[in-house]
Amino acid sequence: MARSPYEVLGVARDASEEDIRRAYRRLAKQHHPDLNPGNKEAEARFKEVSAANDLLSDAAKRARYDRGEIDETGAEKPQYRANYRGFAEGPDGAKYYTTEGVAPEDLEDLFAIFGRGAGVGGAGGEGPFARRTHIRMRGADQHYMLTIDFLEAINGAKKRLQLAPDKSLDVTIPPGLRDGQILRLKHQGGDGVGGGPRGDALIEVHVAPHPLFRRDGDDIHVELPVTIAEAALGGRISVPAPDGAVTMTVPAGSNTGTRLRLRGKGAPKPDGSRGDEYVTLKVMLPEGGDKALADFLREWAPKHPYDPRRGTEPA
Amino acid sequence: MITFEAMCQMASVEPGELERWIAERWVLPESESSSYVFTEFDVARVRLIVELRRDLAVDEEAVPIVLRLLDQLYATRRRMRSLLRALESLPEEHRAAVRRHFSED
Numbered sequence: 001m002a003r004s005p006y007e008v009l010g011v012a013r014d015a016s017e018e019d020i021r022r023a024y025r026r027l028a029k030q031h032h033p034d035l036n037p038g039n040k041e042a043e044a045r046f047k048e049v050s051a052a053n054d055l056l057s058d059a060a061k062r063a064r065y066d067r068g069e070i071d072e073t074g075a076e077k078p079q080y081r082a083n084y085r086g087f088a089e090g091p092d093g094a095k096y097y098t099t100e101g102v103a104p105e106d107l108e109d110l111f112a113i114f115g116r117g118a119g120v121g122g123a124g125g126e127g128p129f130a131r132r133t134h135i136r137m138r139g140a141d142q143h144y145m146l147t148i149d150f151l152e153a154i155n156g157a158k159k160r161l162q163l164a165p166d167k168s169l170d171v172t173i174p175p176g177l178r179d180g181q182i183l184r185l186k187h188q189g190g191d192g193v194g195g196g197p198r199g200d201a202l203i204e205v206h207v208a209p210h211p212l213f214r215r216d217g218d219d220i221h222v223e224l225p226v227t228i229a230e231a232a233l234g235g236r237i238s239v240p241a242p243d244g245a246v247t248m249t250v251p252a253g254s255n256t257g258t259r260l261r262l263r264g265k266g267a268p269k270p271d272g273s274r275g276d277e278y279v280t281l282k283v284m285l286p287e288g289g290d291k292a293l294a295d296f297l298r299e300w301a302p303k304h305p306y307d308p309r310r311g312t313e314p315a
Numbered sequence: 316m317i318t319f320e321a322m323c324q325m326a327s328v329e330p331g332e333l334e335r336w337i338a339e340r341w342v343l344p345e346s347e348s349s350s351y352v353f354t355e356f357d358v359a360r361v362r363l364i365v366e367l368r369r370d371l372a373v374d375e376e377a378v379p380i381v382l383r384l385l386d387q388l389y390a391t392r393r394r395m396r397s398l399l400r401a402l403e404s405l406p407e408e409h410r411a412a413v414r415r416h417f418s419e420d
Contacts, residue, residue, distance in 0.1 A: 083359045
């Protein structure tokens, strides 16, 4: 069982934002992978600390964690990409720090050492140093971000990511994609070295909010205004759904807050089934009021008292 | 190849800040003629600077020193690795001699 982010940062559950920031900085300085090169344990600790900080430094995420809505890895696991060292030590590493100026002397030192210690020939063309080491490396993964519409995420879509004027990447959005999901396009990343395979393109997809629909897991929620007559007497109404409008029966005697379910009208799930759409009714009086209705209610109300606020009085 | 805008988004950095870092030569774009072009390596470097500044609260003046030291360290490790690869290609008796040398230290 993973540790809670509070344990990871060593702060109390009611720690202030400042406490969390301070704790994170202290631990991050200690475990940052660039300050502990090659130390797997520090790298793992740093990832854990970063994830905990991502969660707790975001008030919304922290609240969701506290409510038990998401686990310690967060809804979408934060992708910490501590890969600067990978590049700096890689074949192109000389970009930011070249060793060219000192290399010949160093090499002579090395030849001298080996000439003496191991009996291999001098700096001529013969010894092991004349042999070029062949490096074969997989290309780097490349990370991109993409924001799509709410309905594109539900219904699936084809998107094109323009990487450069002459280079683009076609991305197929699978139906039911969730906000923050990462799509991996095999061999669409950086070129390999020495005949190595290309890396992958990793696309983090974000879903823009929709004015009508709200998503919760595989279910979709929508708030729908109905007339007072539709609510009281029932009737068939047209309801927006991700794949077009559907007709739904409102039972007589419905109310504001009455929730109706449209089975299978939610987001597609990986197994081929679909979540549901939940329609929450909101009873609306005619705009600007209605004299006939008001006259009727003046007559009706005294004879039919009811108290919708029962149980809401302060104790 | 990565554009200036893509870099800002990928590394969560403000355009003004990135401009300054380029001017300071902390980041070296591949092309400066009409518009900047960056590599993945540069993105990783900008992310590192973002982390140093924002997460580790390293002062702006201290950033070049930290970068310089890190780059020196990585260059050394890069060269150590090529040395190790060269060692691997030696006959076993020579590798054994090297191992003996290190275990004596």
